Amino acid sequence: MAQTSVKEKNIVGSVAGWFKKTFGPKYWDSMKFSLYCITHPLDGFWDLTHEKRGTYAAANTILFLTVLVRILSLKYTSFIFMQVYWEDINIFLYIASILFPLALFVVGNWATTTLFDGKGRLGQVYIGTCYALTPYPLMQVPLMIISNVITVNERQFYSVLAVLSLVWCGLLIIAAMGQIHEFSGAKNILFLVFSLFAMLVMVFILMLFFSMITQGIGYFYSLYREFMFRA
Amino acid sequence: MKKPVTFTIKRIGALMAAAALGIMSVPMQAHAMEHRSYTYIYDYWGDVQDTPDLYEVFNVFTSAELGLDTRMNNPNGITVAGDKVYICDTGNNRIIVLGTDDQVGLVLLDEFDSIKGAPDNNQLSGPTDLAVSEDGNIFIADKGNNRILKVDPELHYLMEFTLPIDSALPADTIFLPNKVVVDTAERVYCICDGVNKGLLKYEADGTFAGFIGATKAPYDLLDYIWKKFATQEQIDRMPVDVPTEYSNIYMDYEGFIYASVPVADAQALDDLKVDSVRRLNLLGNNILVNNGNWLNCGDIYWGSAGGYSGPSMFSDVTAMENDIYVCLDRNRGRLFGYDDQGRMVFGFGGNGNIDGYFRRPIGIDHIGYDLVVLDSADCSITYFVLSDFGKCIYGAIDEFDAGHYEESAALWQKVLDIDGNYDLAYIGMGRACLRQENYREAMNYFELKYDDDNWSKAFKEYRKEWVQSHLFLTVFVLLLIFLIPLSIEKVRNMRVEVATSDVFRFPDPEDNMTRAEIREYHKKQRQEYREREKAKKEARKLAKLSSNSR
Structure with a gap:
């Protein structure tokens, strides 16, 4: 009992307490576990699924934060690093430009690996991918602030860190997929490449599908027009 | 087309949209291709922005209006020297001398088709250009007679420049001087038809001083590899990569030569392998500053529109005293002005028959800030004067150069x-504010038009100022950043001290201990407390581990 009372005296402790009270301790622990995952990828992503340390709620939260940070950076990153042509920005399209490739990757990866004894299930691939995105919001928020207090001469600091955040995410995704599917290194890379191909195939099929639908609707619509015209 | 660029959301956004939702077609920016007003600029994004006219047509002079007996025939050169305008009427083998006039613009002063006292031939034959030195001597590119003539102001023969003996030139080369300029020391530079090694330079005494400023031949790695595998017949059929010849030259008031290049190869221009306009120093190197958002190549959209396609092909260039240079595009009949940083000041004109439009614009020069353009198909001279809007812009630039920043800012406003x-007005306002040490305001202006270099200059000063005025706060925050992590350990230790302090745990008074014993007792107490804490910590760790492995 003495422990909790000491803990709640500082800010982190009180936030943690509020979280636990509101969302339950499992959620807080799984959120906290994302920090362990990004620093100990192999160990972390193994436990994530095999020990059930990750939750959908936490994964969704991380994904939401990623999208949020990406949108905020449009407005709050200094124009030195990001010039936004606001006339062409469609916020839904912009959100989709993150979520759609992610969904394609998750489905594509699961679809290919499940055929070649990958152990991960669709949900686990989703959780793993989302957890691997953690460094992005974590690094982009400070970067966003830093970008506003530096000049073009100090541009390199920002660029290096920005690239680092993406590379970190990329490496985490590779590690996550290997651990979730229990693949060896080479096989893991091979199936990541396969996943990319699967994504392309899905895009192709979707395009085909949508153009067919458009044609179909167009046909019935013209038929309707014709009837109305004659009637 | 665009200079090697930074990361822009416009492109990335469009790419992502295309990649992510391949089904959605990205709408073409059709509005960027067409424009309604006469004058326009390209903004930061490359969108066409209509602007009020900087130049207005003052008058258009045809042969009849000038009172010429014989109609001009394929005139090729226009040169302004002092208050005189020389027109080289190539088709009629004569040179027309015009004077400037406040009321009508240009009046006919003189015309001549021969000189006096030449050793062999006094007649001019197809003169294409002339230049006037500071001493008033006239240098005529007498193309049909294969010579450049130097005559005094009364047209008495002084000397002539002919084909130089040089190993770089084949002996059977025919000397066809096309354009000529002369510097203050009466050194002559000329463009020669069929010679693509650059400008021919002659010393004042007529000796040949070599070629300067050759344009690079655009080369392509793919072509190079392809040629390695191709047979000789195939290579012969391939287009030959020869350096483009200059179309015209102009010597500015500082003695640098502006040279225009009619670029037909859109790909080379896109790859930044050729320049549309160059400014040559004495060594023939290009020293033109190109800091604009877009390349100084005239139009940046080259799609077919109105029957014309391909990049702008500059036929002439002139540079004014405020370092604004104006290029003449013979493809779409337009004039493009750029300032000393290569930023677009204006673009206007077009192909057509009405005033302010051209059929085959061949030469341009300036009288003060006014422009005269020679049209060789229409045989006319169009006289442009600055509009009130143009006067504001030029005035603002002049005031800034003179160091009158407040006046400059007022004019930009x-x-x-x-x-x-x-766009330039915002940057001008910003620069004026920057010079007046009004950094915060300058930053706002620069940010509006995405001028990151100038913004950084202003911000650097602003940041310095801010830190100086908030010195106390800055030091305090910095100290906090370092002290907090250091003090955490201290606080922890203090907590141990408090928990084991004498106030709470005093030895039994009945023990009657000495001071040293009490101290010893406290030490033991502290040690025990630490061990207890340590054990607790370990137990927690164990519990965590076991829960992990479960």
């Missing part, structure tokens, strides 16, 4: 009141 889409 006037420009903004007329046209809020004029």
